[in-house]
Amino acid sequence: MASDLLSIAVSGARAARGALDVTAQNIANASSDGYSRRSLRLEEVSAAGGVGRVGDISLSGARIAEIRRNADPFLQGEVRRTGGDLARADIELKGLRNMESALEQSGVYDAMVEFEASLQQLAGDPVDPARRAAVLGEAETLAAKFNITADGFDAVRNGLQFDAEAEVSEANIIGQEIARINLRMNRAGPGSSDRASLLDQRDLMLEKLAGLASIKTSFAPDGTVAVSLGSPEVSFVQGGTAQKLEISGFIEGVPTFAVNGQSTKPTSGNLGGAVLALEDLASAQKRLDGLAASFADEMNRVQQSGVDLKGNAGQPFFTGDSAGTLKVALTEGALLATAPAGQPAGSRDSGNLDAMRQALKVNDPIQGFSSLLFDVSSKVSGRTVTQSALETIASTARISLEQQAGVDLDTEAANLIRFQQAFQASGRAMQTASDIFDTLLGIGR
Structure with a gap:
């Protein structure tokens, strides 16, 4: 479970970082001729359940599917x-x-x-x-x-x-x-x-x-x-x-x-x-x-x-x-x-x-x-x-x-906060997964 939680959190952090990069790109090119605002399309990563797994689907986080031009x-x-x-x-x-x-x-x-x-x-x-x-x-x-x-x-x-x-x-x-x-x-x-x-x-x-x-x-x-x-x-x-x-x-x-x-x-x-x-x-x-x-x-x-x-x-x-x-x-x-x-x-x-x-x-x-x-x-x-x-x-x-x-700087500023919070939340999830794994190792001793 901890390893699954860790991989899910890592994928979320990676997706949030990509969204932050795209947002920063939008802000940097707000006045560039011919530039069209970019946005990310994220999709769920899923895999078939394995031996001992409950259900048919094992959730595996998120990934960047596409960089869209608006x-x-x-x-x-x-x-x-x-x-x-x-x-x-x-x-x-x-x-x-x-x-x-x-x-x-x-x-x-x-x-x-x-x-x-x-x-x-x-x-x-x-x-x-x-x-x-x-x-x-x-x-x-x-x-x-x-x-x-x-x-x-x-x-x-x-x-x-x-x-x-x-x-x-x-x-x-x-x-x-x-x-x-x-x-x-x-x-x-x-x-x-x-x-x-x-x-x-x-x-x-x-x-x-x-x-x-x-x-x-x-x-x-x-x-x-x-x-x-x-x-x-x-x-x-x-x-x-x-x-x-x-x-x-x-x-x-x-x-x-x-x-x-x-x-x-x-x-x-x-x-x-x-x-x-x-x-x-x-x-x-x-x-x-x-x-x-x-x-x-x-x-x-x-x-x-x-x-x-x-x-x-x-x-x-x-x-x-x-x-x-x-x-x-x-x-x-x-x-x-x-x-x-x-x-x-x-x-x-x-x-x-x-x-x-x-x-x-x-x-x-x-x-x-x-x-x-x-x-x-x-x-x-x-x-x-x-x-x-x-x-x-x-x-x-x-x-x-x-x-x-075009790029709306107010919207991009809000996105910076939103994706930063998502990145921090994924980091918190990774810390939680690490704590759970350490606790399990301690019980084993």
């Missing part, structure tokens, strides 16, 4: 999904805000107003050299402002493309890490601390990958995971093998993606946001270039229909067919064709200048630029609301997961 796969999936949606919204909103800043800070609107005002002033005295020089000066300023806006758009595009390339490299590193975890998972014993740590690493890598691109996961009973990327879904990680994600090219500045040659498109995460932002940028760039080209063409058409101060046919006012290439072609104010065709040199007839001003009113580049800025600002406003909503949703999912899988 992680809910559904909540983890929600965190990945909502986190990916939030990352996409963040990157798209960042790109739109940079586009809005490029349009607002370029000064194109003000330059257009000043150019139109200079033409109006020239109408008061079409042969005044100073007023003619002022028109050319405002035209050069306007062209420079268009160039600055185009440069700003280029900077936004280059930044988004650079970040996308870096995130593709990061996604490939994460994919390789997930494949290595899959291989190590096959060698980790079920219910072991090693396995719990690997599962934490696996889930943390999946969360990081979901922040970069849209993913779909499939979990095997042994804890390994298969990962597919994008739409259409393309296999990215299978067992211990990770494929390579790459940017296969650019269409109007928007990257296209492929996994080992199979085309796919990320619909969430940073890469999904970069695609949306670059698509918005391509659309805005087309409108800006169209606005600059239309303005230049209209000015050139009217300019070439009149005669300049020297009596010669008007030469093109601007060169270039986009915001980035727009330049003033005229080299001096005397080349402005303010008079209608057929008028002599030095004519004060402002008929062609009036046509130029009328063309500006009809074409109305000021309204066109205002409309472009308004549309971009409206998108910024709308995406800001969406981003705020997605941030709330992602935060709620994160809180739910942390409540379920």
